[in-house]
Amino acid sequence: MPRRLASSLSDEVLEHVFSFIQSDKDRNVVSAVCKSWYEIERWCRRKIFVGNCYAVSPKMVIRRFPQVRSIELKGKPHFADFNLVPDGWGGYVLQWITEMAGAYPWLDEIRLKRMVVTDESLELIAKSFKDFKVLVLASCEGFSTDGLAAIAASCKNLRELDLRESEVDDSSVHWLSHFPETYTSMVSLNISCLGSGEVSFSALERLVSRCPNLRSLKLNRAVPLDKTANILRLAPQLVEFSTCTYSAELRSDVFSNLAGAFSNCKELRSLSGFWDVVPDYLPAIYSVCSRLTSLNLSYATIQSPDLIKLASHCPSLQHLLVLDYTEDSGLEALASNSKDLQELRVFPSDPFDAEPNASLTEQGLVAVSLGCPKLQSVLYFCRRMSNAALVTIAQNRPNLTRFRLCIIEPKTADYLTGEPFGVGFGAIVEHCKDLIRLSLSGLLTDCVFEYIGKYAKKLEMLSVAFAGDSDLGLHHVLSGCESLRKLEIRDCPFGDKALLTNAAKLETMRSLWMSSCSVSFEACKLLSQKMPRLNVEVIDERGPPDSRPENYTVDKLYIYRSVAGPRFDMPPFVWTKDEDLALRLSP
Amino acid sequence: MQGGGGGGSESGSMSTVSRDENMVVSSEDSSCPDESGLELGLGLSLGGGGGGGGGGRQGGGFKMHHVSKGGPYARILTAKDFPSSSLSSSSSSSSSSPSLSKANVTAGTKRTAESVAVAANGSSQVVGWPPIRAYRMNSMVNQAKVLTMENHKKETSMVENSSIGGYRNDGNTKLKKSTFVKVNMDGTPIGRKVDLNAHESYEKLAKTLEDMFLETAPSVNPSGSTALQLDMLNRMTRHSKLLDGSSDFVLTYEDKEGDWMLVGDVPWEMFLTSVKRLRIMRKSEATGLAPR
Numbered sequence: 064m065p066r067r068l069a070s071s072l073s074d075e076v077l078e079h080v081f082s083f084i085q086s087d088k089d090r091n092v093v094s095a096v097c098k099s100w101y102e103i104e105r106w107c108r109r110k111i112f113v114g115n116c117y118a119v120s121p122k123m124v125i126r127r128f129p130q131v132r133s134i135e136l137k138g139k140p141h142f143a144d145f146n147l148v149p150d151g152w153g154g155y156v157l158q159w160i161t162e163m164a165g166a167y168p169w170l171d172e173i174r175l176k177r178m179v180v181t182d183e184s185l186e187l188i189a190k191s192f193k194d195f196k197v198l199v200l201a202s203c204e205g206f207s208t209d210g211l212a213a214i215a216a217s218c219k220n221l222r223e224l225d226l227r228e229s230e231v232d233d234s235s236v237h238w239l240s241h242f243p244e245t246y247t248s249m250v251s252l253n254i255s256c257l258g259s260g261e262v263s264f265s266a267l268e269r270l271v272s273r274c275p276n277l278r279s280l281k282l283n284r285a286v287p288l289d290k291t292a293n294i295l296r297l298a299p300q301l302v303e304f305s306t307c308t309y310s311a312e313l314r315s316d317v318f319s320n321l322a323g324a325f326s327n328c329k330e331l332r333s334l335s336g337f338w339d340v341v342p343d344y345l346p347a348i349y350s351v352c353s354r355l356t357s358l359n360l361s362y363a364t365i366q367s368p369d370l371i372k373l374a375s376h377c378p379s380l381q382h383l384l385v386l387d388y389t390e391d392s393g394l395e396a397l398a399s400n401s402k403d404l405q406e407l408r409v410f411p412s413d414p415f416d417a418e419p420n421a422s423l424t425e426q427g428l429v430a431v432s433l434g435c436p437k438l439q440s441v442l443y444f445c446r447r448m449s450n451a452a453l454v455t456i457a458q459n460r461p462n463l464t465r466f467r468l469c470i471i472e473p474k475t476a477d478y479l480t481g482e483p484f485g486v487g488f489g490a491i492v493e494h495c496k497d498l499i500r501l502s503l504s505g506l507l508t509d510c511v512f513e514y515i516g517k518y519a520k521k522l523e524m525l526s527v528a529f530a531g532d533s534d535l536g537l538h539h540v541l542s543g544c545e546s547l548r549k550l551e552i553r554d555c556p557f558g559d560k561a562l563l564t565n566a567a568k569l570e571t572m573r574s575l576w577m578s579s580c581s582v583s584f585e586a587c588k589l590l591s592q593k594m595p596r597l598n599v600e601v602i603d604e605r606g607p608p609d610s611r612p613e614n615y616t617v618d619k620l621y622i623y624r625s626v627a628g629p630r631f632d633m634p635p636f637v638w639t640k641d642e643d644l645a646l647r648l649s650p
Numbered sequence: 651m652q653g654g655g656g657g658g659s660e661s662g663s664m665s666t667v668s669r670d671e672n673m674v675v676s677s678e679d680s681s682c683p684d685e686s687g688l689e690l691g692l693g694l695s696l697g698g699g700g701g702g703g704g705g706g707r708q709g710g711g712f713k714m715h716h717v718s719k720g721g722p723y724a725r726i727l728t729a730k731d732f733p734s735s736s737l738s739s740s741s742s743s744s745s746s747s748p749s750l751s752k753a754n755v756t757a758g759t760k761r762t763a764e765s766v767a768v769a770a771n772g773s774s775q776v777v778g779w780p781p782i783r784a785y786r787m788n789s790m791v792n793q794a795k796v797l798t799m800e801n802h803k804k805e806t807s808m809v810e811n812s813s814i815g816g817y818r819n820d821g822n823t824k825l826k827k828s829t830f831v832k833v834n835m836d837g838t839p840i841g842r843k844v845d846l847n848a849h850e851s852y853e854k855l856a857k858t859l860e861d862m863f864l865e866t867a868p869s870v871n872p873s874g875s876t877a878l879q880l881d882m883l884n885r886m887t888r889h890s891k892l893l894d895g896s897s898d899f900v901l902t903y904e905d906k907e908g909d910w911m912l913v914g915d916v917p918w919e920m921f922l923t924s925v926k927r928l929r930i931m932r933k934s935e936a937t938g939l940a941p942r
Contacts, residue, residue: 145778202785228785256785312850338789341848362789364845368861412790413843414780420832420843444780471780502781528779553778 078107087112106130113137114548114573116154116178117598120627121162131167133197134159138178140576140621141526142551144202147578147619149604151634154178157187164191171220172197179203185210189217197223207232208257215241225253227281233258239266244273251279255305255336258283264290272297278330281305284338289317295324303357304328306336313343326350335359335384342369352376356403359384361410367421371396381437384408387423387444394427398434406440407431414444414471425452432456440465447478448505453487457494466491467502473529473554476506483507489514492522499546502526512536516543524549534561541565551576558616559586566594574623581616584608584638590622591640598625601638608638835863835899835930846922852914856892856901863930892930900936903928912936 081104084090094104110133113119124131138154156178163170170192180203188195195218200206208231214221215238240263249270254262262283268290271277277298282291286307295301321344325331331351340363355377360370361384370385370393380401385393387409397404409427413420425448432438438460448470457463476482483506492498492515499521503511507530515522516539523546531537537557540550542565550572558581569575569590584601587608591599601608602619629639834841842862849855891897893914901913905924913921913928 142778144783145781146784147778228783366862410782410786411780414782418841420841469780473776473779
């Protein structure tokens with residue numbers, strides 16, 4: 064009887080059951096039960112997430128999942144955000160769009176991160192997918208307002224257009240005006256990355272006024288303050304809003320207009336922007352502060368007293384992003400006012416100055432850790448830290464899931480004891496059993512990696528810089544961290560041994576990045592030969608690695624698992640096995 | 651390539667920015683468990699007989715170790731397995747003077763010229779460090795520029811722009827460099843930075859500095875504070891103590907020629923073009939400065 068159970072349920076019933084299973088992991092498990100479940104599941108999977116666009120080819124995805132409606136792709140490795148990946152490395156989306164245009168006429172959602180998107184790709188999206196609804200381009204580049212104009216003109220049912228942190232070229236086209244007058248479906252619009260020439264304010268106003276479902280609006284910074292009030296009055300139903308530039312001079316008429324407009328917005332829960340804000344304007348938002356759950360002041364150069372005052376009005380805050388101008392005193396005030404805080408990010412206002420320009424130390428973070436019981440996610444830039452502080456944080460906040468600490472000067476030791484931070488980060492990984500993301504900094508020996516390998520069993524992403532003494536450090540991580548998916552390392556003395564010993568581990572991970580470490584090209588070739596399902600890319604702009612002495616180490620190394628084999632769009636500075644090299648060099 | 655070698659002794663692009671390189675090489679983390687028993691002398695198997703072009707040069711046979719959950723993670727090779735290796739693997743990697751790790755560390759302290767640039771203020775800058783997104787960095791640079799543009803546009807352009815219906819960069823604004831200057835106060839170790847363009851007068855600047863440096867508690871009703879402090883905290887008065895001489899401190903600035911002057915002598919715009927940094931100086935030390 065049990066053997067026939069799988070086939071005794073009709074396909075339609077199974078499909079209906081599967082429709083309740085949304086997560087990719089669960090779907091993958093379901094598809095592995097038996098052949099018939101695999102078949103049923105693949106026909107009804109609607110959402111695909113590809114964490115590395117080179118891990119699989121579009122044809123393979125289409126072959127297995129013929130009826131996809133929503134796709135998310137990620138391209139360049141994370142360190143591309145910090146200019147460590149040379150231009151032209153890859154991450155092109157055009158081939159994906161071309162293949163999907165033919166195979167998925169009903170595709171309605173495309174989400175891309177760190178990919179190169181061209182106007183051609185955008186035009187193809189605009190004309191291929193009749194019911195297109197969601198376009199998210201996060202940290203993308205390669206397109207201009209021409210491409211946006213095509214989207215605006217053709218996608219009648221577009222609900223979401225989010226260009227967060229992308230680089231958009233200005234082609235001087237009034238792309239916003241390309242939304243026809245009959246278009247009314249916008250729900251979420253994020254154009255905060257656009258420059259001043261790229262948004263016609265009157266077109267924006269008209270668009271906002273005819274989209275009654277608009278919930279999230281993030282303007283670009285060039286929209287002046289007096290216009291902000293107009294926009295808000297047109298869209299009092301907004302839940303998320305990013306302001307634009309505040310002028311440098313307080314004008315009472317502008318202020319009261321703005322305050323009035325904000326007070327109309329009863330649904331507002333998230334505010335960001337605040338570029339160049341002058342503190343005198345902040346009270347204009349006080350009326351919405353009590354309901355705010357998310358506040359991004361990380362572009363606002365306001366000082367601690369104003370921030371303290373603002374924070375005292377926001378008891379419901381769950382997410383706060385802020386500059387180090389907030390200082391320890393600001394964070395202490397936050398700790399006593401905002402008991403629902405889940406996420407804190409503190410960015411440096413002047414990262415390149417050797418001396419601190421704001422009184423922000425480890426004390427601020429300790430205060431928030433002690434005072435905010437729901438704190439889960441931390442990103443903290445500071446100039447000094449102690450093991451004692453880290454231990455305190457770890458013991459008081461075992462519920463931390465993301466902990467990223469950046470002590471600005473590399474290899475800074477514990478300022479109280481002069482010791483490395485093995486004990487401190489060791490406490491973090493030991494106590495925070497659900498930690499999935501960790502970034503290390505400061506003076507670190509191999510010791511910290513032993514702790515990480517021993518305790519960080521749920522860790523999925525680890526970022527390491529200027530740390531460790533030897534291959535043993537890397538070995539601890541690769542052999543101990545069972546859940547590791549992404550490992551990125553720069554400027555550490557990790558070399559061939561740890562890599563080659565743990566070659567098999569690399570197939571269980573999405574990717575490994577190593578730059579300015581001690582890996583030789585020979586080891587890369589060896590790894591590549593023995594592990595055919597890994598793409599081993601040596602990124603080196605200094606010339607063919609083969610032409611240098613044998614023990615010369617590679618500049619950058621990016622290793623990722625792939626079922627698609629080597630990619631065909633590698634630029635000249637990416638080197639792989641000998642055969643490819645010979646092909647490349649032949650005339 | 652030597653068998654199992656970590657890139658040999660000539661490798662090195664590990665950038666060392668800290669001035670305390672000695673501490674890096676010699677520091678011990680004494681809380682870490684003793685690792686003297688564990689050596690890392692591992693390599694990759696080439697299957698039967700060495701295979702491939704690189705096989706012969708590897709010297710000796712190696713074994714590939716598959717990582718399995720919970721099982722031992724490596725077969726430890728010792729110096730005997732590498733008869734031709736020039737790397738001594740007899741030391742432990744985490745003790746104070748391991749030859750293997752020392753080779754890596756000292757080799758690694760060579761800094762490649764490309765990846766490090768020394769910034770004008772003397773601190774070394776490494777590519778991509780600190781890890782701040784390019785988007786955010788560009789915003790920080792643009793912040794100063796936009797403030798400059800705003801100042802140029804003050805009264806007239808608001809009206810113009812609303813009639814055009816769009817806000818466009820008029821292209822004839824000059825872009826100045828950053829308007830943040832450092833401020834230090836005698837007796838306070840940590841300096842601050844203040845944006846001069848966010849203030850249009852000496853009074854405003856002095857108020858900001860008083861709030862930053864002379865305020866003892868952030869609360870609105872400080873108990874036990876002196877009359878002087880209460881006065882400063884009171885935002886209704888626009889009267890600056892730093893400027894009128896009634897405080898124990900005076901506000902001074904260093905100009906382009908390197909001279910220290912009392913703030914307030916020259917017109918505000920002229921001050922903006924010549925100020926390099928500010929200092930809140932004890933009155934007793936401010937003798938010999940140009941009088942008001």
